[in-house]
Amino acid sequence: LGKVISDSNFDAEFQQTHNAYRKQHGAPPLTINKNLCRSAQEWAEHLLSIRTLMHSNGEYGENVYYAWSSANNKLTVESWYSEIKDYNFSRPGFTSKTGHFTQVVWKDTNEVGVGLATDGNTTFVVGQYLPAGNISNAGYFERNVLPAGSKADFKPTPSGEFGMTVCAWM
Incomplete structure (x- = not known):
């Protein structure tokens, strides 16, 4: 089976x-949730074991990523964010072509966990989010997926940044 990568730099x-x-x-910054990290790690390991990219359909928002080699954390998130090119801010809503992007920037989401599993040739990365994004109720996309350049309406910490925590996968 594959190996688990515990890399605090990655998360x-x-x-x-x-x-x-x-x-x-x-959108406000995300903080690391260790329970989400555990769940995301378990799902990443499962995906590696079955060699299939799919969602867990759990209680969390979720993005999944697959690479033929080692995963680059920045490129993983960039690949999800790149779906912005297909998002229509004039007609906000969910599409299968933009769901990763909308979860990344979903304003009401405030916690994330990440899991990564690889066998050296194949890598799966799972991001799980709370509260989940991509809620299709009326007005939710308009309130949660704002165009680039939108003004933040949250209060940062006194230092101006939110603290960093790592998953420390076990």
């Missing part, structure tokens, strides 16, 4: 890359 950069994109869209 810290995963969080930082999310937060850089979220800031552009007026």
Whole structure:
């Protein structure tokens, strides 16, 4: 079976890359949730064992990623964010072509966990989010997926940044 990668640099950069994109869209920074990390790690390991990219359909928001080699944390989030090119801010809503992007910037989401599993040739990365994004109730996309350049309406910590925590996968 594959091996688990415990790399605090990976999850810290995963969080930082999310937060850089979220800031552009007026969304508050995400904090690391260790329970989400455990769940995401379990799912990443399962995906590696079955060699199939699919969602867990659990209680969390979720993005999944697959690479033929090692995964780059920044490129993983960038690949999800790149779906912005297909998102229509004039007609907000969910599509299968933009769901990863909308979860990354979903304003009401405030916690993330990341899991990564690889066998050296194949890598699966799972991001899980609370509260989940991509809620299709009336007005939710308009309130949660803001165009780049939107003004933030949350209060940062006194230092101006949210603290970094790592998953420390076990």
